Amino acid sequence: MKKGAVPVLFEWNSYSLPATRPSVWDRTERPNTPDLPDDEEPVMEVDCHDHDYCYTTEPAAVDLALGETEELRSKLSKLRREMEEMAISCKFGLERFASSDDDIRFYTRFASYAHLMSFWSQIESAVHAIVRVTRARAVTKADDVRQAVNPTSLQPIDEFFLFMTYLSLGLLQKDLAHRLGIHQSTVSRIINTWANFLYNVLGAVGIWLDEKTIREKMPEVFHQYPDTYVILDCTELRCQTPDSLLLQSEVFSSYKSHSTFKGLIGIAPHRPVMFVSPLYEGSISDREILKQSGLISLLNPSMAIMVDKGFLVEDIVPCRVHIPAFLKKKTQLSGPEVRKTQSIARLRVHVERIIRRVKEHKLFSTVIPLSLTGSINQLFAVACILVNYQNGPLVKAWATKS
Incomplete structure (x- = not known):
């Protein structure tokens, strides 16, 4: 639309136009800067220092830093040991009670930890050939075709400890599952597996004396x-x-x-x-x-x-x-x-x-x-x-x- 094509002067505005509103740039306050000639550019002052290759750190400062580092390392090692001890103390297993013969007697009926480990050394060589209950069922269903079965999350000696605890204390399988952090059905399979395994291993030893x-x-x-x-x-x-x-x-x-x-x-x-x-x-x-x-x-x-x-x-x-x-x-x-x-x-x-x-x-x-x-x-x-x-x-x- 062309300028002046629309009437803007009326009796109610006294036939005059309002003052023009200043722009944002004009309304913004700025610090006063000296006027420079057009051909002169402002000079920026930069504090530049060359590296002093001859400078060495004070020996006392180095020793202090090394001392603080060693102290932090010792604290870190101590915290790690405490975390490991706490993890062992919270875990229900043989490692937790290995230092107490009374606890070993209570949970396994063996007279001491040495007695228990002596017995374990006699059967450990046969553990690798253990046939788990789940594997036996799989073989039966697959016409004697061996199928891989995922092992449990427990080590063999911890499975043995679980079995001995079940036998010695008569705990419910659900209780053992909560103690060891595994499923109740896993506890049942471990107990049946080790009952059959020890029955075969100990049964192979001639107990009828001459x-x-x-x-x-x-x-x-x-x-x-x-x-x-x-x-x-x-x-x-x-x-x-x-x-x-x-x-x-x-x-x-x-x-x-x-x-x-x-x-x-x-x-x-x-x-x-x-x-x-x-x-x-x-x-x-x-x-x-x-x-x-x-x-x-x-x-x-x-x-x-x-x-x-x-x-x-x-x-x-x-x-x-x-x-x-x-x-x-x-x-x-x-x-x-x-x-x-x-x-x-x-x-x-x-x-x-x-x-x-x-x-x-x-x-x-x-x-x-x-x-x-x-x-x-x-x-x-x-x-x-x-x-x-x-x-x-x-x-x-x-x-x-x-």
Whole structure:
């Protein structure tokens, strides 16, 4: 639009135009600068210094800086050690309790850390060939085609410690999962894996001793029964009552008034466990469990077994049987019978002490859930054989001879 094409002068603005508004540049205040001629340029003053190659730092300043650096390094090393110690103290594992034999005894039932590591050194070479439960299932499903299975986040010795803690304290698997920061199903697989592994490894060791070894290590307290080869006794483990009435009648023990699993344990006269039977239903008799356990085939006429009154087995074993005297139809026992009963009882007490050591594994002092039925035989056998490695002699006087 051309300038002046629109009327801007009216009566209401007195026929005049408003003053022009100054621009932003004009309204901004600026410091006064001297006017320079057009041909002269401003000179900028720059403070420039050349590097002095002859300058050296004061020795005291260097020593002070080095001292501060060393102090910071020592503090850093100290903090790192404290962090490592804190990480170890917060981690539930063997490394945390290695310095305390009392804790090792509490969590694993081994007498000391040295005992535990001595046992570990004997089985460590076979750990690389361990067959995990998940791998076994994968092989079964894939027609014997081996499939790779991701290992757990724990080291083998920590898995072994987990298994021993479960066996010794009877902790719930969920509790162990929280302590170790892994999933509950992983704990279950580790327990089953190590139960099978130790069952096979320890089972491959011949615990049934020959007659020569038994004779050489026979304690003097057995001088009245020098032909004793094995001392036998049964033990019962309380278990969860099944829903089936038929199963209830089979596992119910009239002696314990509870559903139980029943097993047979045999020890040599000088203490070591040398026979462990599978577990049977609680209603089975001592005589029947001896017949089914396979022990009879290991005996010969030159041996003798020492048993309690419940073992009426003279007619089924090919050897002598040392058993307490029965009252039968007599009003009281004769003097020789009383002395015989007392002497046998004093010697038989050692197998009961071994059974007590087995049941110091708290898993067997609680009610065993039926979910463990598939692995309870392995767990029981491993606990019995581990008694040979975990503890010292029952009688200290036998230590030098054993």
